[in-house]
Amino acid sequence: RPTRSWDEVPDDVKETFERLGIPEKERNFLAGVEAQFDSEAAYSNIKDEIAKDGVIFVNSTEGLREYPDIFRPWFGKVIPTGDNKFSALNSAVFSGGSFIYVPPGVKVRHPLQAYFRINAENFGQFERTLIIVDEGAEVTYMEGCTAPKFETATLHSAVVELVALKDAKIQYITVQNWSANVFNLVTKRGLAHENAEIRWIDCNIGSRLTMKYPGVIMKGRKARGEVVSIALAKDGQHQDTGAKMIHAADETTSNVVSKSISVGTGRATYRGQVHIPKHLKGCRNNTECDALLINSTSRTDTYPAITVRGNQHATQHEASVSQVSEDQIFYMQQRGLSEAEAMSLSVNGFVNDLVRQFPMEYSVELKRLIDLEMEGSVG
Structure with a gap:
């Protein structure tokens, strides 16, 4: 069970936290913090002020055990177990991750934060995150990901499910700085109901291979989805990132902005999917993907797949490749x-x-x- 008191945290974990400045950020900036080393949650704390509002912020294992009535109805509904082989693997062996529930009308003014670190060699980290924001509520969640450099490969295969009910807002921010031996293969998807908004803000640095395509299913009328992505690939690295925007209701709006930098023999790939069916009306999409090549050996690829049926929608796509x-x-x-x-x-x-x-x-x-x-x- 994660400790709730800073004094109880092991010294080696505490030293890492101090270098990151997390205790200071927690005091001055964050509404709550959860940290996971390998498969185990090491530290967890949530400020009394938001706990009194009924906000739940625990690791997913604890969420399943302590809050089954909230957790179970949504678990695996946005990303089914059989969605892909990595989501199936995660569903079978997941450990840790964050579970957040924000009650109706509660606006969490300061961010909630999680920190995931892989310390072990030849290791797999399979955290599972589920965030449910009830009607008219708002939350910002930030996660940081790191790992020391080892000679052998390490796998990070997370699943993240977001649920924004009517008029709710979720902002999910990721800054990853994996070492070059990590294979980062994750599945992230959100479900936005009527007039709800989901924003993914993503920074991908490090790892041997990253395959990550945050998505939003806009299920309710006037729902909004957005992905903002930055990727940097160095020698021997491949950042394969993008976004998926699925319009499933009238007057829904999506926005994708992606920028990548390729250095040395690094390779950056953008894969984007936008789907607007024929029976819908008044949908809008904007997609921008820009790439910067640093060296003559750098590489970038772009694979946009925008499917718009019907004649009552507005969509635009812009892409550019440039060199310093x-x-x-x-x-x-x-x-x-x-x-x-x-x-x-x-x-x-x-x-x-x-x-x-x-x-x-x-x-x-x-x-x-x-x-x-x-x-x-x-x-």
Whole structure:
């Protein structure tokens, strides 16, 4: 069972938390925090003020045991066990993850946060996250993912299900910085009811291979879905990311904005699916996918699949591929920047409009991560 007191947390876990600044963030910024090392939840806390409002924030194993009447009706309904082989594997062996329930009308003003870390070699992490936000309620959830570097491969195969009931809002933010030996194969999907909104904000850094396509099924009239994604692939890495937007009701709106950076022999792939059936009316979609190549050996691929039937919808698609301008780098060097600093500044400028959508503390850390990833990429 995860500890609720900071004094009870093991010293090695506490040291990792202190380096991340999580205790400070929890005191000043977060409404609650949950941390999982390998398969076990290590620390969990939720502030009294939101607990009094009836907000539930526990690990999924505890949620299944303590709140079966809320947990069971929605478990596996957004992502069925047989959806794909990795969701089937997760359903069979899942351990940990977050379970959140926000009662009707409750607006959680500060984010809830989870931290997932793989410490063991030759390991598989299979957390399961289920977030249910009742009518008129709102929540922001942030997760961070890391792992130390090992010689052998490690698998991370999570399943995340979001349920936004009528007039509810969910914002789900991910910042991953996996080591290069991790295979990150996850399934994430949300179900938005009438006039509800689900936003996925995703940053994918590190891992040997990432395959992640957050999706939203807009089930109710005037539901809204959005995916904002940043991916950075270095030597030997493949970031295969994208989004799925399924319109299943009239006057639904979806927005997909994706930016990727490929460094060295890194490869970035965008796969997007948008589906608007013929019988619906007044649906709208916007899809943008931009790629930046740093080196001549870098690679990017784009596979948009937009299916729009009927003539009462509006959709637009924009895509671009560009390379860092040598003139731009030269100009910045004349202003006193090193080549590495100029390259990092150029990359941060490319993703800046998306980075600004992250909370302030995360956007600062994200820029630092990009700076670190860009070190050694020139020359």
